[in-house]
Amino acid sequence: MIVERSASIETPHSSNATRNACRLCAPLGAVWAYRGIANCVPLLHGGQGCATYIRRYLIGHFREPVDVAASNFSEQTAIHGGAERLATSLHNLAAQYNPSVIGVASTCLAETIGEDLPFLVRRTLGRWKGDGPPPATITASTPSYAGDHASGYRAAVRAIVEQLGGDRPGSDHRIGLFPPMVSPADLRSLAASVRAYHCEPITVPDPSEAFDGGAWADLETLTAGGTEVRDIAAIGSACGLVGFTNPAPEPAPQDLLHERYNTPSVTLPLPVGLTACDQWHSALETFSGTSMPRAIEAERARLLDAYRDGHKYVAGRRAALYGETELILPLARLLWEIGMVPAICATGGDAKGLRRELDSLAPAGAEQIQVLSESDFMDLDAGIDAYGVDMLIGHSRAYHLAQARHLPQVRIGFPVHDRMGAARIRMCDYAGTLELFERIANACIERAQDGNSVGYLTM
Numbered sequence: 097m098i099v100e101r102s103a104s105i106e107t108p109h110s111s112n113a114t115r116n117a118c119r120l121c122a123p124l125g126a127v128w129a130y131r132g133i134a135n136c137v138p139l140l141h142g143g144q145g146c147a148t149y150i151r152r153y154l155i156g157h158f159r160e161p162v163d164v165a166a167s168n169f170s171e172q173t174a175i176h177g178g179a180e181r182l183a184t185s186l187h188n189l190a191a192q193y194n195p196s197v198i199g200v201a202s203t204c205l206a207e208t209i210g211e212d213l214p215f216l217v218r219r220t221l222g223r224w225k226g227d228g229p230p231p232a233t234i235t236a237s238t239p240s241y242a243g244d245h246a247s248g249y250r251a252a253v254r255a256i257v258e259q260l261g262g263d264r265p266g267s268d269h270r271i272g273l274f275p276p277m278v279s280p281a282d283l284r285s286l287a288a289s290v291r292a293y294h295c296e297p298i299t300v301p302d303p304s305e306a307f308d309g310g311a312w313a314d315l316e317t318l319t320a321g322g323t324e325v326r327d328i329a330a331i332g333s334a335c336g337l338v339g340f341t342n343p344a345p346e347p348a349p350q351d352l353l354h355e356r357y358n359t360p361s362v363t364l365p366l367p368v369g370l371t372a373c374d375q376w377h378s379a380l381e382t383f384s385g386t387s388m389p390r391a392i393e394a395e396r397a398r399l400l401d402a403y404r405d406g407h408k409y410v411a412g413r414r415a416a417l418y419g420e421t422e423l424i425l426p427l428a429r430l431l432w433e434i435g436m437v438p439a440i441c442a443t444g445g446d447a448k449g450l451r452r453e454l455d456s457l458a459p460a461g462a463e464q465i466q467v468l469s470e471s472d473f474m475d476l477d478a479g480i481d482a483y484g485v486d487m488l489i490g491h492s493r494a495y496h497l498a499q500a501r502h503l504p505q506v507r508i509g510f511p512v513h514d515r516m517g518a519a520r521i522r523m524c525d526y527a528g529t530l531e532l533f534e535r536i537a538n539a540c541i542e543r544a545q546d547g548n549s550v551g552y553l554t555m
């Protein structure tokens with residue numbers, strides 16, 4: 097291993113085979129994004145197995161029904177191409193769901209045989225045989241061998257903005273938001289903050305209701321909620337656009353819109369932790385021309401107070417973070433802010449962007465972080481052996497590792513299949529940070545209690 101003079105060391109995947117990877121498939125991220133557009137049906141150009149796997153993962157996490165259509169590749173399609181099946185699927189979906197939008201994402205097999213998705217969709221729409229005009233149709237290229245669920249999500253959000261975005265006048269009191277894959281509760285918190293400054297949010301995408309809605313009296317084919325197409329068509333005339341750290345080389349949605357319509361835009365760290373929340377609220381003050389409301393000042397004060405109360409439990413503790421780059425970055429930043437050490441950062445995707453961002457964020461004198469690139473849980477296990485941690489912070493799939501190592505596990509991100517309430521786990525904004533901080537502090541206390549014979553004490 098080469099030790100460089102930077103805040104992090106990147107360790108590549110250690111074997112030729114990946115077992116239990118820290119990542120999920122790319123079209124899953126695209127489905128997540130498409131579910132955040134009002135009256136949108138996601139369609140995978142590929143096999144039924146891909147749609148079933150994605151449905152199973154999303155339903156297990158959110159405990160809500162999630163419809164995902166597939167063009168249903170067969171052995172014949174794999175040889176002769178799926179143009180006809182795609183055309184049939186688009187017509188069937190339009191007839192059965194009457195959607196405003198169909199969001200199409202490619203799968204591994206479709207990309208491997210070289211399907212030109214934008215061309216096939218254009219040709220189908222040009223020869224439309226359905227009753228009435230065809231729905232708006234978005235396409236995103238999401239082969240899983242070229243990325244993970246987070247890159248699939250980013251590709252779909254870019255496609256939504258490129259293909260539906262516009263600058264229809266009349267939205268000058270609105271603020272466009274481009275969040276990463278955060279929970280419905282976090283999406284609601286971000287939107288509530290925008291409203292606290294007397295502006296309306298246009299969140300692209302907003303699956304908060306589709307993934308965390310109420311009980312239905314009757315079956316609904318298209319779930320309620322999501323960002324309206326007419327709002328996306330007006331996003332270029334918003335008074336401001338806020339996007340969050342983009343680890344990818346492709347331009348972020350706020351940059352695309354800024355370039356196209358000269359809309360004021362800013363790219364911020366996700367508001368997790370006091371400093372990042374301060375930057376978020378400062379941007380809201382600038383775009384809205386309104387000072388921070390008293391209720392938000394009070395939330396900020398409560399977070400600061402909790403930091404003071406909990407510092408003695410968390411200071412110097414070490415954690416392993418794992419998941420997608422967009423989750424690891426704000427978590428690492430938070431850990432540094434509260435005096436903990438993000439000793440290991442493991443991602444199933446390419447860690448170049450992660451490492452670059454971590455190097456720029458690390459406070460002076462911070463311990464060097466071990467960044468595990470394209471990693472699986474075997475790599476994470478080896479990293480724990482070598483560097484030692486007090487807890488795991490990430491999704492449920494490290495459960496077996498946490499059990500084997502007798503480590504507390506703070507569940508956050510996706511998927512959380514083995515606990516209730518995944519849709520309502522918060523980390524964003526002052527109040528969400530406070531909840532996460534207390535969960536981390538309590539994990540530190542739990543570990544200290546479990547490791548000593550006295551156990552419970554009044555603290």
Ligand code: SF4
Nearest residue numbers: 121146149203204240
């Ligand atoms: S084949 Fe590719 S797209 Fe389909 S489920 Fe597997 S990884 Fe995902």
